[in-house]
Amino acid sequence: MLQNERYIRQMILPGFGLVSQDKLRSAKVLIVGMGGLGCPALQYLVAAGVGKIGIMDADQVSASNLHRQLLFNASEIGQNKVVVAAVKMNQLDNAVLIDSYPFALNKQNAPEIIKNYDLVIDGTDNFSAKYLINDACVLLNKPWVYGAVSRYQGQLCVFNLAEQDTPAINYRDLFPVAPGSGEIKTCEETGVIGVLPGIIGTMQAAEAIKLITGLGKLIYGRLFNYDLLRAGSYEIAIAKQDNPLMIDRDFFESMNYVEDCVMEADGIEEINVATFNSLRTNPNVFVLDVRERHEYPAIDFSDAQIPMSELQDSIAKLPEKEICIICHQGIRSVYAARLIKSQRHVRVYSLKGGLTAYFKEAL
């Protein structure tokens, strides 16, 4: 079949043409997660003629996937999703190169894999993965297309799009800290109707096509919320935080994107600078700095410095006191607080905004 005959119906669209088709052919897209969102996104992007697509998932096809992941069928239950998807996409259009990653995205492999693509589509079903994608994309200056569902509603947004003069908005501008487990339920617990991720995943593919070709107006700077039962949408204009979190190599290295989602957040108290100042002079409160050793400035009001990366091994040695945790920006300290809280029955505080907020108020 002539390649252009395959794509003719989109090429004859006003404003599309050979130019857009060539852009799609040169594009490289990574889809993380071959579930209800990732499957339709993959199928439409292959069909549209995207040049190279990476697909990533560690899971096998299961019977409970089939009502929403129409790429798979009952005879494939138990087979690796990425392997099955790669074979089928090759049958659909063998001019599209498929990179298969039959394993999960993690902190170690994320930068190495993501750097090979122009953009990332988030087809994941958990917060750890979404925050990992976000932070890795910020580090590498790659845009990503967020999608997620909750019961009968879906969310969609393009993040980290580099535009002139305006700092890129990322997921942590909306929700700086990932929720703890138990705070937000998963689809497994709450259920999902198959057609909903089908709609959101297809819209993610549409945003990817617009991002690649430059056509139309992206869902950027606004969060798009779709309500299936109401058959309506609600948009919210979003912006950078006034004091945006600095996501740099140190931050990325110190995060634990795996354990985060299995920890309890209950009972952690985020405190302001005024409360911190009264706590830090209280002899019954142990002030713990979880910054890495090379981070500045040095401070003289902590009782110990145990970097986040070493904390797990030191929890048993912490004194039987209330613990007040500080870090650079008040994000790692929340994760550290969760870690301690999951293993020790003590009152745990985290300084909101971290030392950045502390020194800002001291000036």
Add this chain to the structure above:
Amino acid sequence: MRIHVLFFGSLTDATVVPDIYLETVADTAALKELLIQQYPLLRTAKYFIAVNQKMVQENTTLKTGDTVALMPPFSGG
């Protein structure tokens, strides 16, 4: 006149209803307190607030006719 409050996603676990109307409330901080009294489960819920479809980071004055949305993060896929 009144303020229209919308609850998205799993927040309706706490509120049961998708939206309510309130008599005038001074600002978003007062609104949060009022909602927690009415729906105690909202105390631990994670969400951001938008006033008239615009995300707000600071406490924001509310006026008659405003629509306030409470938007939680979603993670399902």
